[in-house]
Amino acid sequence: MEIRGSTTVYGIIGYPVKHSLSPLMQTAAFQEAGIDAVYVPFEVKPEHLKTALDGIRALNVMGVNVTIPHKERVVEFIDFLDEDAEFLGAVNTIKNVEGKLHGYNTDAVGFYRSLVEEGIALKGKTAVMFGAGGAAKAVGYALLKGGVKFLHIFNRNFSRAKELGDLLSRLGNVLVYPLKESAVETVLPTADVIVNTTSVGMKSSDPHLFDYSKIPEGKTVVDIIYTPPETELLKAAKKKGCKVVNGLGMLLYQGVAAFEIWTGRKAPAELMKKVLLEELYG
Ligand SMILES: NC(=O)c1ccc[n+]([C@@H]2O[C@H](COP(=O)([O-])OP(=O)(O)OC[C@H]3O[C@@H](n4cnc5c(N)ncnc54)[C@H](OP(=O)(O)O)[C@@H]3O)[C@@H](O)[C@H]2O)c1
Structure with a gap:
């Protein structure tokens, strides 16, 4: 893909994050949907979590997934929580809405x-x-x-x-x-x-x-x-x-739900599944 001045940025924050399949799955989804966006891994140490979230606001990163070990601690830095995230006290998806961070939990x-x-x-x-x-x-x-x-x-x-x-x-x-x-x-x-x-x-x-x-x-x-x-x-x-x-379906559909929260569009679930299947089981 071509990265332009207009390309928006999404990602995942975790520690470690190298094992994550989300960059592959979400990048494929953005491309398939013709959305001008990239999705990158951000390795964030626990002591840098607040700074990282301020960075999301400052750099206008449009959304991130949150993985281990940050899902619960991240809640205190979020501006709005949806019902599931509030009940669970855990966030795995953040949408940046004009500098306000909205937290969701798409695992459930x-x-x-x-x-x-x-x-x-x-x-x-x-x-x-x-x-x-x-x-x-x-x-x-x-x-x-x-x-x-x-x-x-x-x-x-x-x-x-x-x-x-x-x-x-x-x-x-x-x-x-x-x-x-x-x-x-x-x-x-x-x-x-x-x-x-x-x-x-x-x-x-x-x-x-x-x-x-x-x-x-x-x-x-x-x-x-x-x-x-x-x-x-x-x-x-x-x-x-x-x-x-x-557990493949759970992994897939938490990503599908995140994509739909960020973009307001139906996610290309079949393609996302294909990408996961190829990567995991060859
Ligand atoms: N499909 C998906 O999308 C998805 C998403 C999230 C997680 N997962 C998978 O779910 C699993 C758990 O993840 P998690 O984040 O919940 O981890 P976690 O918070 O560390 O919990 C681990 C759980 O496993 C139990 N456990 C570990 N070793 C055990 C043993 N030898 N005998 C009996 N129980 C044992 C723990 O029991 P104690 O409380 O007694 O230690 C605890 O209930 C992982 O395999 C992860 O890959 C899948």
């Missing part, structure tokens, strides 16, 4: 849309979620806003599970448990949708979260991990005739 909507695209309905369902970290917050929120009737949360660190349970119980019926085999075995048969939001499964040497032979047959099992494309959990679920979904 990204997760939700990834299920909708797979034809998975949540209304009145029972969900079992593993994990209580940053991603779990957005996923649990999306599950409850999407209409699940009961959300059971398992986490290794129980106090973290309780903290998340306290927050999410404002939206519906939430029960929390320590990650113990006996409790998992009791609750799992009641599940319609099982979701892994922990990082367990990224490495082939990872332990199993629970005894995967206990996955009930014919359910929906979602793992928000996208590399590898099929974790041990998803492999086991497939053998049980479950519908399985990995």
Whole structure:
């Protein structure tokens, strides 16, 4: 592409940021949509976060994504927060509106849309979620806003599970448990949708979260991990005739939502997906 005086700048702030797939995905989207913009990675150390946000205003950077470790701390430097970002206390997308920074969280909507695209309905369902970290917050929120009737949360660190349970119980019926085999075995048969939001499964040497032979047959099992494309959990679920979904859709649709917030235009989701698939799985 040609960079001109009129070219606008978007980007992602994180630390580290080298691993991010967003520059590839968003650059392709801007090009496809014929928008005169670039999207670049900004490696921002935690101690420079405020300065970086002032820089966004000063340099008229039109929008950025925010990734680890800044999603929560960035909130204090934002001028306006949308409803999801306010509830979650975390921002992954910023739009610069005439020097005022508007903060959004598209992780929740990204997760939700990834299920909708797979034809998975949540209304009145029972969900079992593993994990209580940053991603779990957005996923649990999306599950409850999407209409699940009961959300059971398992986490290794129980106090973290309780903290998340306290927050999410404002939206519906939430029960929390320590990650113990006996409790998992009791609750799992009641599940319609099982979701892994922990990082367990990224490495082939990872332990199993629970005894995967206990996955009930014919359910929906979602793992928000996208590399590898099929974790041990998803492999086991497939053998049980479950519908399985990995984390590629969540990654894709958080980016689609960010693009649409920035540009007010429909994102070229098919192309963005193709770019991600090629980069991740070759
Ligand atoms: N698809 C997407 O777009 C997307 C977006 C965000 C994140 N993710 C993925 O989601 C995963 C979690 O990210 P995060 O930001 O939520 O991380 P995080 O805040 O660090 O949380 C990590 C979670 O994993 C659990 N965990 C880690 N090792 C474990 C083990 N050996 N046994 C049991 N539980 C373990 C932690 O439990 P404790 O609390 O007990 O430590 C915690 O619940 C990562 O794999 C990330 O790649 C995907």
